[in-house]
Amino acid sequence: MIFSNLKLNSNEPIYYQIEKHIKKTIENGILSSNSKLPATRELSKIIGVSRNSVITAYENLELEGVVYTIKGKGTFVTDKNIALKGEWNIEWEKKSNEYADLSCYLDTVKSEIPWERGMISFKSISPDGELFDVEEFKKAFLNRIALEGHKILNYGYAQGYKPLIDYLHLYMNKKGVNTDNKDFIITNGFTEGLQLILSSYTNAGDNILCENPTHNTSIKLMKLHKLNLIGVDIAEDGIDLMELEYKLKNNQIKIGYLTPSYNNPTGIVINGEKRFKIYNLFKQYNVPIIEDGFNEELHYNNSHIAPLAAFDGKNNGVIYIGSFSKILFPGIRVGWVLADKKIVDTLESVKRCYNIHTSFLDQAILYEYLRSGAFEKQIKRTRKYYKEKHDFAIKCLDKYLKPKYIWGEYGMHVYIAIEGIDSRKLLQKCYERKVIFAPGDIFDVNNEKTDTLRLGLSRITMEEIEEGIRIISECVDELKIQ
Numbered sequence: 001m002i003f004s005n006l007k008l009n010s011n012e013p014i015y016y017q018i019e020k021h022i023k024k025t026i027e028n029g030i031l032s033s034n035s036k037l038p039a040t041r042e043l044s045k046i047i048g049v050s051r052n053s054v055i056t057a058y059e060n061l062e063l064e065g066v067v068y069t070i071k072g073k074g075t076f077v078t079d080k081n082i083a084l085k086g087e088w089n090i091e092w093e094k095k096s097n098e099y100a101d102l103s104c105y106l107d108t109v110k111s112e113i114p115w116e117r118g119m120i121s122f123k124s125i126s127p128d129g130e131l132f133d134v135e136e137f138k139k140a141f142l143n144r145i146a147l148e149g150h151k152i153l154n155y156g157y158a159q160g161y162k163p164l165i166d167y168l169h170l171y172m173n174k175k176g177v178n179t180d181n182k183d184f185i186i187t188n189g190f191t192e193g194l195q196l197i198l199s200s201y202t203n204a205g206d207n208i209l210c211e212n213p214t215h216n217t218s219i220k221l222m223k224l225h226k227l228n229l230i231g232v233d234i235a236e237d238g239i240d241l242m243e244l245e246y247k248l249k250n251n252q253i254k255i256g257y258l259t260p261s262y263n264n265p266t267g268i269v270i271n272g273e274k275r276f277k278i279y280n281l282f283k284q285y286n287v288p289i290i291e292d293g294f295n296e297e298l299h300y301n302n303s304h305i306a307p308l309a310a311f312d313g314k315n316n317g318v319i320y321i322g323s324f325s326k327i328l329f330p331g332i333r334v335g336w337v338l339a340d341k342k343i344v345d346t347l348e349s350v351k352r353c354y355n356i357h358t359s360f361l362d363q364a365i366l367y368e369y370l371r372s373g374a375f376e377k378q379i380k381r382t383r384k385y386y387k388e389k390h391d392f393a394i395k396c397l398d399k400y401l402k403p404k405y406i407w408g409e410y411g412m413h414v415y416i417a418i419e420g421i422d423s424r425k426l427l428q429k430c431y432e433r434k435v436i437f438a439p440g441d442i443f444d445v446n447n448e449k450t451d452t453l454r455l456g457l458s459r460i461t462m463e464e465i466e467e468g469i470r471i472i473s474e475c476v477d478e479l480k481i482q
Helices: 014-027 040-047 053-062 098-106 134-153 161-174 190-199 217-225 243-249 272-284 341-355 361-371 374-401 423-432 462-481
Strands: 067-070 074-077 183-188 207-212 228-235 253-258 289-292 318-323 335-342 405-407 413-417 452-456
Touching: 014 053, 040 053, 040 074, 040 134, 098 217, 134 217, 134 361, 161 183, 161 318, 161 335, 161 361, 183 190, 183 341, 190 253, 190 289, 190 341, 207 217, 207 243, 217 228, 228 243, 243 272, 318 413, 341 361, 361 374, 374 413, 374 462, 423 452, 423 462
Parallel strands: 207 228, 207 253, 253 289, 289 318
Antiparallel strands: 067 074, 183 335, 318 335, 405 413, 413 452
16 A cells, blocks of 8 residues: 555644645656546555545645546546656676677578568569468368367466377378377477577587578577587588598587488478488487478478478387478467477477477367368469469579579479679679568578578569569679679
């Protein structure tokens, strides 16, 4: 109670003491703008004084503009900025730790050229929202709420929503993965899955082997954990096997991180035979694998390509991270990790320390959507849509740019190299013409590969694809002349 510490004296008028106390309380920030004061009758009883004294105090404060009265509702603190006594300004930039400083340094959203209205942006590989089946999503939401009510609005379990986990067991079985003695933990997208694994099974200074180039977010997380990134170059058919074996043999690798399908940024899909060789090399040198199942659902041909986790059978050498983010609804942030039960048990405890659990409401809606059969229709529609864009982009690249090479298999992006061109200088010149893209150095473990760039195709029109590539080609020609 704000008047509990009001000590009245006999030297000053009571109304004046009440006024001073209210002003001091406001100045100290205890009473904020538009806060309601006690009614005059109530306050007179609380502090044991005449009601007239309280009325006089309130009237004087109102004349000074400190309070205002609304008839029938009461007296309130004026809505105006009142300077608090004594400044307190912490220099937080000097207090941030190494983790925060490195996070800011690696944050490409802040450091790279931002999107502006009117631009043709090849930066994003987020799915096109126009493909989202919103009506089916609404049905899934209503059906699940009707079935489970308040249960999915309460706290859930760190491991995840059991019906979704059961669905994922069957889903991964269809991919050829043996889930005996394995289990799932539901995560906030792919990023948390990788974060949980690195937090649990790596230490600062460990060597982690990965394709080079690779996913920028993964590079950031690995660097934040102070890991030594051992990159293995990629050829047109995927990771270089000879270099892979050499680095597995001659470096004390703690764990490997691979994206066999639609490597980001190259878009390369490694064939089944080569995957088998990769798996066996890691097995030979006793190095476990983190498999990023990025965009596996976009496979266009009829022949299924098994993930590395399928070769693992009943073994426990592969940890698989999956999500539907590039096919369904990335905004609900639901991913998963499939691994040996002992690993999942550990990750479950680590996740509880981070965020208790992934939203049960989101998991339940996603499960209902998946079980309804809408997912299969969505995949077919999505594959066709991105294949058409990809084919068109290849034609435009051949027509206007003729790069040194074009990599990518019918995905949401293509990766190109332009001989003799620094992609950073090219980006700056294109930016002046309202076109932006992702320069290749952000995907390189050593910030190299400066003659490469990734063109995201998912969120721009066919017309923008052609116009954007034409402008990039003209900028390349200008740079070559200089």
